[in-house]
Amino acid sequence: MKPKVIQGGNFADHRGSITFVNDFDFSDIERFYIISNSKENPLRAWQGHKLDAKNFYCLTGSFKVHFIKIDNWENPSKDLIIETILVSEFDSKIVHIPAGYANAIESLEENSKLMSFSTLPLTNVSEDDVRYPADYWSIPNE
Numbered sequence: 001m002k003p004k005v006i007q008g009g010n011f012a013d014h015r016g017s018i019t020f021v022n023d024f025d026f027s028d029i030e031r032f033y034i035i036s037n038s039k040e041n042p043l044r045a046w047q048g049h050k051l052d053a054k055n056f057y058c059l060t061g062s063f064k065v066h067f068i069k070i071d072n073w074e075n076p077s078k079d080l081i082i083e084t085i086l087v088s089e090f091d092s093k094i095v096h097i098p099a100g101y102a103n104a105i106e107s108l109e110e111n112s113k114l115m116s117f118s119t120l121p122l123t124n125v126s127e128d129d130v131r132y133p134a135d136y137w138s139i140p141n142e
Helices: 122-127
Strands: 004-007 007-012 016-020 029-033 043-049 054-060 062-069 081-089 093-097 103-109 113-119 127-132
Touching: 054 062, 054 103, 062 093, 081 093, 103 113
Parallel strands: none
Antiparallel strands: 004 093, 007 016, 029 113, 043 103, 043 127, 054 093, 054 113, 062 081, 062 103
C-alpha cells in the first residue's frame, strides 16, 4: 500500500461552516493524538511504524508531512526518497501513511495543530515504534 490523500471539502452558509472528509474510514482507528510542535522545534522527526498506519488532518495552521518507505528497519539507507504533502486548515484532507514508513511532521506556522489517527492499539506500540535521529535524512528546504 502507498501513502495517499483522502480529499474532503467545506460547506458554508448563513449558519457557519462545516469541514469534512466523508471518504475517511474510521473502522481501523484505535486512538488519536493532537500534535502541536514548539516554536523552537518545528520539526518532529523521524518516527517509523512497522505495523501502525498513520492518518494526519490539520486542525489549525499548516504542516508539511514528510515520509519515507523504509527499506531496512535496523539500518535504513540514507538515500531513501523523501516525499512531502502539505496540509493546511484551509484544505480539508487526510494524509494516509501506511505501515512500513517513517514520517516527520514539520509545522509551518506557530500554534499549528495536527490530528493523528492511529490504527494500532496502545498495547502493541512498543513492538512497532522505531525512532531515527532528526537529521538521519535531510529534508530539503523548499
